[in-house]
Amino acid sequence: MKLMLVGYGNVGKAFRSLIHERKINVEIGGIVTSKGAMFKDSEKFEVEKKIMAIDALEEIKPDIVVDMSVANYKDGEPSYSLYISALRQGIHVITTNKSPLALRFKEIMETAKMHNAKIGFQATVMSGTPSINLYKILPCMKIIKIRGILNGTTNYILTRMSEGSSYNEALKEAQEKGYAEANPELDINGFDSAAKLAILTNVYFQKNISINEVKFEGIKNINRNTIDDAKKTNSKIKLIAYADSKENYVSPIAIDQKDELFNVDYVNNALQIESDIEKITIIGPGAGPINAAYGALSDLILLIKGVL
Amino acid sequence: MKLMLVGYGNVGKAFRSLIHERKINVEIGGIVTSKGAMFKDSEKFEVEKKIMAIDALEEIKPDIVVDMSVANYKDGEPSYSLYISALRQGIHVITTNKSPLALRFKEIMETAKMHNAKIGFQATVMSGTPSINLYKILPCMKIIKIRGILNGTTNYILTRMSEGSSYNEALKEAQEKGYAEANPELDINGFDSAAKLAILTNVYFQKNISINEVKFEGIKNINRNTIDDAKKTNSKIKLIAYADSKENYVSPIAIDQKDELFNVDYVNNALQIESDIEKITIIGPGAGPINAAYGALSDLILLIKGVL
Numbered sequence: 321m322k323l324m325l326v327g328y329g330n331v332g333k334a335f336r337s338l339i340h341e342r343k344i345n346v347e348i349g350g351i352v353t354s355k356g357a358m359f360k361d362s363e364k365f366e367v368e369k370k371i372m373a374i375d376a377l378e379e380i381k382p383d384i385v386v387d388m389s390v391a392n393y394k395d396g397e398p399s400y401s402l403y404i405s406a407l408r409q410g411i412h413v414i415t416t417n418k419s420p421l422a423l424r425f426k427e428i429m430e431t432a433k434m435h436n437a438k439i440g441f442q443a444t445v446m447s448g449t450p451s452i453n454l455y456k457i458l459p460c461m462k463i464i465k466i467r468g469i470l471n472g473t474t475n476y477i478l479t480r481m482s483e484g485s486s487y488n489e490a491l492k493e494a495q496e497k498g499y500a501e502a503n504p505e506l507d508i509n510g511f512d513s514a515a516k517l518a519i520l521t522n523v524y525f526q527k528n529i530s531i532n533e534v535k536f537e538g539i540k541n542i543n544r545n546t547i548d549d550a551k552k553t554n555s556k557i558k559l560i561a562y563a564d565s566k567e568n569y570v571s572p573i574a575i576d577q578k579d580e581l582f583n584v585d586y587v588n589n590a591l592q593i594e595s596d597i598e599k600i601t602i603i604g605p606g607a608g609p610i611n612a613a614y615g616a617l618s619d620l621i622l623l624i625k626g627v628l
Numbered sequence: 629m630k631l632m633l634v635g636y637g638n639v640g641k642a643f644r645s646l647i648h649e650r651k652i653n654v655e656i657g658g659i660v661t662s663k664g665a666m667f668k669d670s671e672k673f674e675v676e677k678k679i680m681a682i683d684a685l686e687e688i689k690p691d692i693v694v695d696m697s698v699a700n701y702k703d704g705e706p707s708y709s710l711y712i713s714a715l716r717q718g719i720h721v722i723t724t725n726k727s728p729l730a731l732r733f734k735e736i737m738e739t740a741k742m743h744n745a746k747i748g749f750q751a752t753v754m755s756g757t758p759s760i761n762l763y764k765i766l767p768c769m770k771i772i773k774i775r776g777i778l779n780g781t782t783n784y785i786l787t788r789m790s791e792g793s794s795y796n797e798a799l800k801e802a803q804e805k806g807y808a809e810a811n812p813e814l815d816i817n818g819f820d821s822a823a824k825l826a827i828l829t830n831v832y833f834q835k836n837i838s839i840n841e842v843k844f845e846g847i848k849n850i851n852r853n854t855i856d857d858a859k860k861t862n863s864k865i866k867l868i869a870y871a872d873s874k875e876n877y878v879s880p881i882a883i884d885q886k887d888e889l890f891n892v893d894y895v896n897n898a899l900q901i902e903s904d905i906e907k908i909t910i911i912g913p914g915a916g917p918i919n920a921a922y923g924a925l926s927d928l929i930l931l932i933k934g935v936l
């Protein structure tokens with residue numbers, strides 16, 4: 321299997337390291353960034369040719385494209401066109417980039433299906449903690465609702481604020497640890513959570529909504545008083561994402577001590593799935609370069625094994 | 629696909645109902661209990677021939693055996709011999725019965741592999757909450773330790789005791805709700821948790837231990853005082869199962885409020901997986917006929933899809 325990596329920031333570098341460290345039996349045929357393409361596997365990235373990823377497909381001829389580039393919520397480009405082009409050629413796509421799937425889910429899924437290509441996107445929601453892939457091992461459930469904490473940066477900030485930190489200190493820490501999106505505004509205002517909720521809604525309820533159909537509110541209005549008031553009633557403010565078959569939203573909510581999400585702190589995220597059979601909760605890191613890279617790696621292994 | 633169901637208690641009945649309700653495209657070729665075999669699919673069980681399951685294989689000629697019979701921890705029989713015989717004929721096995729796997733894991737796995745047959749055993753640990761199947765979507769992790777609450781009956785009793793119930797009241801409730809094993813002694817003394825920990829250890833650490841190699845202590849010595857003392861320090865007593873590459877045990881332990889297992893109450897179970905990449909926790913019901921039946925159903929669907 322030959323891979324073409326797209327994007328070579330912290331996640332891309334962590335992914336490449338994992339491939340080598342774990343001796344995964346694949347070949348990295350090239351790495352492409354917004355600056356151009358390199359047609360070899362090297363830790364140090366150097367542009368060999370100034371072309372875009374979509375054009376590099378023909379030169380690298382990969383079996384799998386692994387997109388770890390930055391989200392563009394205007395139109396999902398250039399990743400969206402790259403996926404469509406790759407899938408039409410029967411090239412599989414694995415991605416950590418939420419934007420194409422949060423904007424044009426159905427087109428991507430249908431193109432993949434039509435050309436018998438696979439699309440792995442575990443890392444778009446909760447990084448390496450199974451969320452998308454969890455659905456694959458929960459067949460034949462009738463999902464009633466899903467609920468979760470889907471953004472690592474805001475959960476980190478809320479946790480540190482409840483421990484006494486200021487908002488700015490906490491945000492700076494989250495950025496230093498590599499949890500925050502390139503533009504932290506998208507974490508803070510709830511947009512990143514909403515994008516993830518759109519993807520989860522499409523998977524768990526077989527829908528086709530875009531981020532633009534998710535109501536969202538971030539943590540901008542949460543201050544020291546809100547945090548302290550919650551504490552007085554043994555509650556915590558968490559940025560909760562919720563969806564059922566009728567509605568969906570992202571909103572800061574005070575949850576009480578008995579809530580299974582109460583102890584989901586720092587960069588941890590969580591997803592609760594309530595079905596006609598049972599309620600399941602999964603908790604794990606929701607951000608971090610190694611975690612996002614592992615999400616993509618798990619997709620890669622499952623794809624090679626024919627499980628994806 | 630033709631199924632042969634073995635055992636027709638609460639779990640067997642719930643499984644048969646699920647197959648029909650969800651319109652799963654399989655045929656139930658017969659049902660076998662310790663009393664004999666019925667060679668048709670009917671809600672009401674009637675013995676048509678006094679034979680054992682292993683002999684019914686030849687008459688029913690199933691593609692898949694689904695074993696939902698009661699655990700026998702002496703030697704795992706008659707299920708163990710049934711599995712070996714079925715697997716040798718290339719017949720897949722799905723089981724909710726822990727004892728053969730907790731006693732002779734390696735022989736069963738190797739026989740399955742040699743004859744290209746599959747063995748699904750999600751329901752043996754945490755019923756329908758992914759534990760065994762979760763491992764399948766977490767490839768290439770180096771597991772450092774696992775830790776969990778693996779028995780629904782004892783967790784239910786401990787929760788109700790912390791709410792003020794007596795031990796006997798709580799046990800009676802657990803039995804009425806169908807959580808307890810046929811012999812609740814095996815829940816109470818930690819043996820059931822130990823059997824599950826043996827299976828998890830074999831899966832997560834690629835080992836081949838039997839239940840007889842797991843140190844275990846149950847909740848027999850937990851009384852009102854132990855519960856109240858824990859409460860005073862904002863702790864709760866939980867029956868914790870733990871394994872790393874060197875040791876394993878089941879023991880009642882006081883865990884504090886910040887522990888992710890603190891809110892795992894009543895019949896809920898939990899599994900924490902700590903790897904070199906990250907720590908993941910999954911929480912969900914660990915007992916109940918419908919939940920165990922769903923565990924087997926999920927294996928069945930994954931087997932049909934070629935994912936198991």
